[in-house]
Amino acid sequence: MSAAGIAAQFAELALAVLLAPLLTGWVNQCRAWLQNKSAPGILQPYRVLAKLFQKEVILAHNASPLFRSAPYLIFGSLALSAAIVPTLGTDLPLNEAADAIALVGLLALARLFIALAAMDVGTAFGTLGARREMMVGFLAEPALLMVFFTASLISHSTSLSTIVAAIAHRELVIYPSMAFAGVAFVMVSLAENARIPIDNPATHLELTMIHEAMVLEYSGRHLALIEWAASLKLFVHMCIGLALFFPFGIAGGGDWLGLVLALPALAAKLAVGGAALALIEMLSAKMRIFRAPEFLGTAFLLAVLAMLVHVMLEG
Amino acid sequence: MLQHFGPQVINLLAAVLLLLAFAMLSQRRILSLINLFAAQGFVLFLSTALVAALTDQKHLYVSAAVTLVLKVTLLPWILHRLIRRLNVKWDVETLINIPTTMLVGILLVILAFNLAAPISQLAGTVTRSTLGIALASMLLSFMMMITRSKAVPQVIGFLSMENGLFFAATAAVYGMPMVVELGVALDVLVAALILGIFIFEIRERFDTLDTRHLEKLKEH
Amino acid sequence: MPSLDATLLLIAAWLAIGLAGMLAPRSLRLASRVLFPGGAVAGLALAAVALQAIFGSPASRVLPLGLPDLPFHARIDALSAFFLLLLGAVAAGISTFACGYLRAGEGQPPGLQCLCYHAFLASMAAVLVADDAYFFMVAWETMALSSFFLVTSDHRHAEIRRAGYLYLLIAHLGAISILLCFGALQAGTGDYTFDAMRRIEQPAGWATVAFLLALAGFGAKAGVVPLHVWLPEAHPAAPSPVSALMSAVMLKTAVYGMLRVTLDLIGLPLWWWGVIALAAGLVSALFGIVFAAVQTDMKRLLAYSSIENIGLIMSGFGLTLLFRGFSMGTLAALALTATLYHCLNHAFFKSLLFLSAGSVLHATRERSLDRLGGLIQRMPWVAWCALVGTVAIAGLPPLNGFVSEWLLLQAFLFTPGLPHAYMNMLVPIAAAAIALAAALSGYVMVKFYGVIFLGQPREARLSETHDAGPWERTGLLWLAAGCVALGLAPVTVISLLDPITRSATGYGIGSHAGSWLFLAPIEPQRASYSPLLFFVVATLLVVVTWLSVRVFYHGRVRRSGPWDCGFPHLDARMQDTAEGFGQPVRHIFEPFFRVTLETPSPLDSRPRYRDLVEDRLWYWLYLPVARAVERVTVLVTVLQRGRISVYLMYSFATLLLLLLFVR
Structure with a gap:
């Protein structure tokens, strides 16, 4: 652990929390461009958050303390997960506290709380959303874990820093298994972030929605935190993807110059990643909810195949 | 540089081939199926050309060119024409649901790889582990033929089986004699034509492309 | 005091507490204010003793109990101490809970429940310290029987009796399998102490037989598929503290048995x-x-x-x-x-x-x-x-x-x-x-x-x-x-x-x-x-x-009804049911289940919806076996004549046969 490492840790956390809405804004912007619409501006998510924070909270009569504390818990868990994923440097103090499995567990913890909060008021929508979210979750979570496992089989470690260092800072080797893992990861991230083939972030149509159905009862600052957490989640997933598949530019241990250079590299990678996400969303159509298990099952099996391919070709 | 990365790229292409085989297994739309088949052909072309460059065998360039012409352009074009003429663009029904098919597919991959292991020990090449993948993608295409009830996907399955075979011949053992390769290529073309005629015939007789109707031919 | 002695003493204490319940079987005060708290304290003490024993060296002793020439052997080593720790720590919590849980007029009288409960605890502890097959089986059977009585404590309901019967049946199938496993392990020496079994180098064939028997026997107790059917019947039927004990500790004794047999008594397992x-x-x-x-x-x-x-x-x-x-x-x-x-x-x-x-x-x-x-x-x-x-x-x-x-x-x-x-x-x-x-x-x-x-x-x-x-x-x-x-x-x-x-x-x-x-x-x-x-x-x-949210923003909160989408008659019945929540899983894993669905037609005046999700294994495995047993029993009933002299003749013939055979 070095001074640079601690600085990188704080920088990462601050960056993630502050820039996550920007990434969401950028994806929306790209989507609007691709759809030939005039975009609301890249800073729109910040305006929405500022507005929501000012507003009064309207709570249902029977909302329990769990309902009121869930937004903070969810936001806290996702902020922690953002701090765990190496985006700027690999020498992070928190890295020893939580590895890839713990990261998946942390994302699952956030999911558990949002689902429980959705069931708290007891409206039909909330439970429906919770049920669907958990359905997506129980298939997406093991798939994500298998993607991490493929990477950790390659690097002989489940520690995210070691994985990134093994892929980025060693001699360039092509890993065929990562092709499978990459496809699986994209599918999982689309589902986890309620993007288009599974859920549509832009609609409030009852029959199709997952995320929006869960947060229907939230308002004011609670809703702001939930929305902020959602964009953090997208940011975290994007960073996981970059760390696993394009880790180039992430600084090694104790390297101040590397850290400074990692910043523009990250920004560029995120910009490209966001545009790619918008493109994928443009090219695909929303699925029926019953197709979702098939989509996620395919992702899960692809991730398992990635591990097999590693054993076969790279063992 | 080429000698260093060449075998790795071939391994990568093997993985992509397998990925495409799985994608075909899980694909419902006929049009996408044909595109995937063309993509598989393109992967074959790349790998054959790469092997040719690695081992400096002139005749492999010819096979690569044949692959490009035949599998990436001609056969997909024939298939596209076929479905346009037959006017079939609907989703393909599968007999078993897709995750189950894929699960069986994974078991097939494990089996294929372990079956191919003793054979690949004999091959002296660096990329011999791709033999298992080639065998696996053959088996997967075979399985696709089994799980689809419509004629066109079955034909595509047949053609992609041959892709796996061809990949085994080039990537894993660095090429067969030219005569054999040309012969196989010709066979595939002939097979495609015959199957095309066969499909027309099925539709003439049964007014559908569902090969399950062939059961009617059984004597009772 | 050496930890083995302390453990045995605590087991005896649990038994004594149980028996004390019979002094005034109807007294709720005695059971819930004196005896169950005492049991909880004994559990805590056991956990403390076991914690020390984990780091101690294995100790064993011969108990002055059992049959002549076949005394009980007891031993405590790290493995049994760990499971004793688990038992003690969890039992302390469950017993404390049970103090408040016992109510008058529910199921058996409290004294009787107290007896069964503490006998159950003591027998589980005895299983963990047993060091010969005889003591082990006695403790194991006591555990099965006491838990059977606890499961059926509310025996007026037919389904609870049925659950108890199923539990007893599978428990005994498992016990037979374990008995045979010990038979294989003693390798013809006739010495059933675990010490002797440890010393014997088993040939691979017999070791495999012993392992498979242990897997089946302990697996039946642990609820490993396909021997799990009793578990979802018996656990819900029992009073909650008992369900908790069964699930938390009794299943673990089966795990303990499996570990004891394969890693300790057999020694070196085969990889497959x-x-x-x-x-x-x-x-x-x-x-x-x-x-x-x-x-x-x-x-x-x-x-x-x-x-x-x-x-x-x-x-x-x-x-x-x-x-x-x-x-x-x-x-x-x-x-x-x-x-x-x-x-x-x-x-x-x-x-x-x-x-x-x-x-x-x-x-x-x-x-x-x-x-x-x-x-x-x-x-x-x-x-x-x-x-x-x-x-x-x-x-x-x-x-x-x-x-x-x-x-x-x-x-x-x-x-x-x-x-x-x-x-x-x-x-x-x-x-x-x-x-x-x-x-x-x-x-x-x-x-x-x-x-x-x-x-x-x-x-x-x-x-x-x-x-x-x-x-x-x-x-x-x-x-x-x-x-x-x-x-x-x-x-x-x-x-x-x-x-x-x-x-x-x-x-x-x-x-x-x-x-x-x-x-x-x-x-x-x-x-x-x-x-x-x-x-x-x-x-x-x-x-x-x-x-930071608190500091930077106002904390105004307004209470109102939940958002009703413009439909003013929302009520609690419109929430998703448990069945609805499970629906995606039922849909995705359909082949696992045997589903009977009864949906009303649009014209029903009193619409009824019913669905029944059952275990396919019950129909594929258990019912055919039950039917086969029934068929065999029908054949055997030929022997039943109803006359004493015929029965005496059977005995006589058996005696003759045995005499001839033993000669």
Whole structure:
């Protein structure tokens, strides 16, 4: 652990929390461009958050303390997960506290709380959303874990820093298994972030929605935190993807110059990643909810195949 | 540089081939199926050309060119024409649901790889582990033929089986004699034509492309 | 006092407490204010004694009990001490809870329940210290019988009697199998002490026979698929503290038996035994959790979840055997650590959840999830304790379920080094199945918690329920604290497991499990996890978020009705039911279930919807066997004549035959 490492840790956390809405804004912007619409501006998510924070909270009569504390818990868990994923440097103090499995567990913890909060008021929508979210979750979570496992089989470690260092800072080797893992990861991230083939972030149509159905009862600052957490989640997933598949530019241990250079590299990678996400969303159509298990099952099996391919070709 | 990365790229292409085989297994739309088949052909072309460059065998360039012409352009074009003429663009029904098919597919991959292991020990090449993948993608295409009830996907399955075979011949053992390769290529073309005629015939007789109707031919 | 003597004394104390209950069998005060608290104290004492015994050297002694020439042998070593610790610590919580749980006029008189309950506890402890087959079987059977009486304590209901019968039947099939296993292990010497069995070098064939018999026998007790059918019947039928004990501790005695026989008595396992155990474990894990997802009875749901957890434990056990068979000592130690850790974790969170379910049951008289809801408002203590159990059992950081899952997955990640090509490829698939089961358990627990405690009360009378009393709260808090402690201090717990893995596999991971803060079972670069740091940082982030929102923004809150989408007649019945919540799982895993669906037609004047999800194995395996047995019995009834002289003739003929044979 070095001074640079601690600085990188704080920088990462601050960056993630502050820039996550920007990434969401950028994806929306790209989507609007691709759809030939005039975009609301890249800073729109910040305006929405500022507005929501000012507003009064309207709570249902029977909302329990769990309902009121869930937004903070969810936001806290996702902020922690953002701090765990190496985006700027690999020498992070928190890295020893939580590895890839713990990261998946942390994302699952956030999911558990949002689902429980959705069931708290007891409206039909909330439970429906919770049920669907958990359905997506129980298939997406093991798939994500298998993607991490493929990477950790390659690097002989489940520690995210070691994985990134093994892929980025060693001699360039092509890993065929990562092709499978990459496809699986994209599918999982689309589902986890309620993007288009599974859920549509832009609609409030009852029959199709997952995320929006869960947060229907939230308002004011609670809703702001939930929305902020959602964009953090997208940011975290994007960073996981970059760390696993394009880790180039992430600084090694104790390297101040590397850290400074990692910043523009990250920004560029995120910009490209966001545009790619918008493109994928443009090219695909929303699925029926019953197709979702098939989509996620395919992702899960692809991730398992990635591990097999590693054993076969790279063992 | 080429000698260093060449075998790795071939391994990568093997993985992509397998990925495409799985994608075909899980694909419902006929049009996408044909595109995937063309993509598989393109992967074959790349790998054959790469092997040719690695081992400096002139005749492999010819096979690569044949692959490009035949599998990436001609056969997909024939298939596209076929479905346009037959006017079939609907989703393909599968007999078993897709995750189950894929699960069986994974078991097939494990089996294929372990079956191919003793054979690949004999091959002296660096990329011999791709033999298992080639065998696996053959088996997967075979399985696709089994799980689809419509004629066109079955034909595509047949053609992609041959892709796996061809990949085994080039990537894993660095090429067969030219005569054999040309012969196989010709066979595939002939097979495609015959199957095309066969499909027309099925539709003439049964007014559908569902090969399950062939059961009617059984004597009772 | 040596720890073995202390343990035996505490077992005797439990028996005495039980018998004391018979002094005044109808007195609720005696049982709930004196005897059950006494039992809880004895449990705590046992845990303390066992904690010391883990680090002590094995001690054994011959008891002045049993038949002449066939005395009972008792022994305590690290393995039995660990399970005694589990038993004592969990029993303390459950007994405390039971003090408040006993009510007048329910089931058997309290004194009788007290006797069965403490006999059950004592027999479980006796199983763990038994050092010969005779004592082991006596204790094992006492355990089965006492728990049978506890299960059927409410024997007026036909279904409870049926559940009890099924339980007794399978318990005895298992017992026969265990008896035969000991028969194979003594290898014709006629010496049934475990010491003798340890000394014998078994040929591979007999060792395999013994292993398979042990797997079947102990598997029947543990509820491994396909011998699981009694579990979802018996656990819900029993009073909640008993369900908790059965699920938390009794299933673990079966795990203990399996570990004792394979790793200690047989000694060196063959690697492919591990494959069998792993396969059985994975099937149980997936089967259990998929069935748990579609249950509508809260205790059945928990019972199926126990099958899942036993499946996870069995997978860890299988992995241990696999590594041990290939002589990969460190990895075997890692897998064994994960297995034992999960035993401990499951004991804590499952008893916590069963007891919470018990409190809910007492307060509402309702077991069906479809008639509960919104209880977090009326029963906050139970609800928050149950939330701890929910997060723990869902395998989420920073609580205890995650630690053992983490260790298990780490063990799986090392498998590509196995000297066997097929295994190398099949094990990643096994890891995927484990991950799937773990993720599904999150689904199930959201259903469990959300439907019972959250939402609006589905029945009007639920708004008059009361929270659990002080005894019950204490029990719940003790178990919840256990879940938190086991989750936050894994390195300490692993150092407890070290002596066991050392004696069973020759290696221990405790010594290099990392510093007190970081859990790093192999080496820090490979994997490390620090729940405490994790928890502190997460809490910090949550608090900072909360404070900054509080500082920067106003805290105005307006209460109103829930958003009704413009439809003003929303009521509690419009919430999703438990069945609805399980519907996606039923849909995705359809081939697992045998579903009978009755949907009303649009013209029905009194529409009725009914669906029944059943276990296919019951129809595929159990009913055919039952029918075959029935057919054979019909054949045997030919012998029944009803006349004494004929029966005497049978005896006479048998006697003659034996005399001829023995000659």
